[in-house]
Amino acid sequence: MYRYDEFDAAFVAERVAQFRDQVARRLKGELTEEQFRPLRLMNGVYLQLHAYMLRISIPYGTLSSRQLRMLAHIARRYDKGYGHFTTRQNIQFHWPALADVPDILAELATVEMHAIQTSGNDLRNVTADQFAGAAADEIEDPRPYCEILRQWLALHPEFSFLPRKFKIAVTGAARDRAAIQVHDIGYQIVRNAQGETGFACYVGGGLGRTPMIAHKIRDFLPKADLLAYTSAIMRIYNLEGRRDNKFKARIKILVHEKGAAAIRAEVEEEFARDRDRAVRLPQTEIDRMAAYFAVPGLPERPVRSSAFEARRAKDPNFARFVDQNVIAHRMPGHAIVTVSLKPIGGTPGDVTAEQMDGVADLAEAYSQDEVRVAHEQNLVLAHVALDDLPTVFDRLIALGLATANVGLVTDIIACPGLDYCGLATARSIPIAQRISERFGNGARARDIGELKINISGCINACGHHHVGHIGILGLEKSGVESYQITLGGSADENCALGDLAGPGFSSDKIVDAIETIVETYLKVRAGKDEDFLAAYRRVGMAPFKEALYERV
Numbered sequence: 001m002y003r004y005d006e007f008d009a010a011f012v013a014e015r016v017a018q019f020r021d022q023v024a025r026r027l028k029g030e031l032t033e034e035q036f037r038p039l040r041l042m043n044g045v046y047l048q049l050h051a052y053m054l055r056i057s058i059p060y061g062t063l064s065s066r067q068l069r070m071l072a073h074i075a076r077r078y079d080k081g082y083g084h085f086t087t088r089q090n091i092q093f094h095w096p097a098l099a100d101v102p103d104i105l106a107e108l109a110t111v112e113m114h115a116i117q118t119s120g121n122d123l124r125n126v127t128a129d130q131f132a133g134a135a136a137d138e139i140e141d142p143r144p145y146c147e148i149l150r151q152w153l154a155l156h157p158e159f160s161f162l163p164r165k166f167k168i169a170v171t172g173a174a175r176d177r178a179a180i181q182v183h184d185i186g187y188q189i190v191r192n193a194q195g196e197t198g199f200a201c202y203v204g205g206g207l208g209r210t211p212m213i214a215h216k217i218r219d220f221l222p223k224a225d226l227l228a229y230t231s232a233i234m235r236i237y238n239l240e241g242r243r244d245n246k247f248k249a250r251i252k253i254l255v256h257e258k259g260a261a262a263i264r265a266e267v268e269e270e271f272a273r274d275r276d277r278a279v280r281l282p283q284t285e286i287d288r289m290a291a292y293f294a295v296p297g298l299p300e301r302p303v304r305s306s307a308f309e310a311r312r313a314k315d316p317n318f319a320r321f322v323d324q325n326v327i328a329h330r331m332p333g334h335a336i337v338t339v340s341l342k343p344i345g346g347t348p349g350d351v352t353a354e355q356m357d358g359v360a361d362l363a364e365a366y367s368q369d370e371v372r373v374a375h376e377q378n379l380v381l382a383h384v385a386l387d388d389l390p391t392v393f394d395r396l397i398a399l400g401l402a403t404a405n406v407g408l409v410t411d412i413i414a415c416p417g418l419d420y421c422g423l424a425t426a427r428s429i430p431i432a433q434r435i436s437e438r439f440g441n442g443a444r445a446r447d448i449g450e451l452k453i454n455i456s457g458c459i460n461a462c463g464h465h466h467v468g469h470i471g472i473l474g475l476e477k478s479g480v481e482s483y484q485i486t487l488g489g490s491a492d493e494n495c496a497l498g499d500l501a502g503p504g505f506s507s508d509k510i511v512d513a514i515e516t517i518v519e520t521y522l523k524v525r526a527g528k529d530e531d532f533l534a535a536y537r538r539v540g541m542a543p544f545k546e547a548l549y550e551r552v
Helices: 006-027 033-041 065-078 098-109 143-154 223-240 251-258 260-274 283-293 306-314 316-325 353-366 386-399 429-439 443-448 510-524 532-539 542-551
Strands: 045-047 052-056 062-064 082-085 091-093 168-171 185-191 197-203 215-222 326-328 334-339 350-352 370-373 379-385 453-456 470-477 480-487
Touching: 006 033, 006 098, 033 045, 052 098, 062 065, 065 082, 065 091, 065 098, 065 353, 065 370, 082 353, 143 168, 143 223, 143 283, 185 215, 185 223, 197 223, 197 260, 215 223, 215 260, 223 251, 223 260, 223 283, 251 260, 306 316, 306 386, 316 326, 316 334, 316 386, 334 386, 350 353, 353 370, 353 379, 353 386, 379 386, 429 443, 429 453, 429 510, 443 510, 470 510, 480 510, 510 532, 510 542, 532 542
Parallel strands: 168 185, 453 470
Antiparallel strands: 045 052, 052 091, 062 370, 082 091, 082 350, 185 197, 197 215, 326 334, 334 379, 370 379, 470 480
């Protein structure tokens, strides 16, 4: 993973010192909350319903064991003993005292972490596939390019005060695990007819109150042009994006209003005009950055492991965990393990300090000292030898992190909702917990198969409900929480926004409504091999709508 150089370390230290002074002035009353707000947002500090919240950046979702232990320490010392992993591969602490935040940031800086680019109208944390550098289907690791983009854009004077926040995601495989088509810019590493690798470029995606799928504006961008082309897109947005209305300020609105073809032409013109004097990305810099992400000392292992196979044959719980939470690694004899942060009845994305320490120990011992954060709010051990899987599983059991439900109905994405967030209009966490308890982790959940439920507590869509196979949006109507349902959404390479089923359901009826949807799917599916999304795309909304509004 990337290591700070002298500039990084000095910059973060200076930012901590600046913010320490700003916090002191706020606590003395020398700054009003209105004056303090833009300063705290530049350092990842939000004011929520009950307390300040600190959002910490985890670039492209990659952590070292040392960094994860620091997060555990912060949870234990400065918060209530836990943290919440988000859909942007970051972590949030919901209960820090404002007076402690400078100390937290100073401690983070000792392990090369910060809270910059987690809020404000700038480039947010650049995200990537959680299996980057390990997946068997990957063309190339996208994280070096994420880091190059982060360094190029983070302090770029032209892009420091954008019309609105700006999000970039990069994936290195044909299977999109980074949801690139719902980002302001999405890059997919591709190979052209000559065998060269470059990028397909998508622009204008996003969720929130106006969800839109990005448009592909380039089939192939040479690697050397990554910075120049990204700058061209952001320059067009910076010049033409709406600044008079924050609800229309995202680049997706500009693309929608002008049309993808017009935006493509403008970007290409700007790119061509600036290309000769623009910074080109030299191969030497790509190679230098890629070296940070090379997996050191990953040994060759036998394709078959007798210890692994024996445990799998005799232990049905281990077999279920492997089937659900483990996928193939690009290196024979290894596997990628997703650690579910969705225990039955638990809060999606929450993890205790003790659990963070435990996962850090596992990563250090069995996964090349590396942990990933998935945008689905789970953790990933990306480089586990098959021989070590039984031990890893046993230790996850002891940590309470061995739930075998990745991709199933209880692997729910949910924002913090009205339990924490000042913008939320309804609760998300209790709904996720009740759905999880309804379907459990047994044979019924496995029979249902792959089914992604996403829950947001307001129209800002931090729970990505628009792209859930089943999306749930909590709203307030006449003082009562009401939950709308969408069906058929997807965040993968076949990205789709869900269709609204109809009127919303009350809090006490929404779980029954989800049960009705699932039961209808089980009736209409063309055999057990047809998953929910495929069935919905085949039969459409009609049978689900009929069942929902006749029975619930």
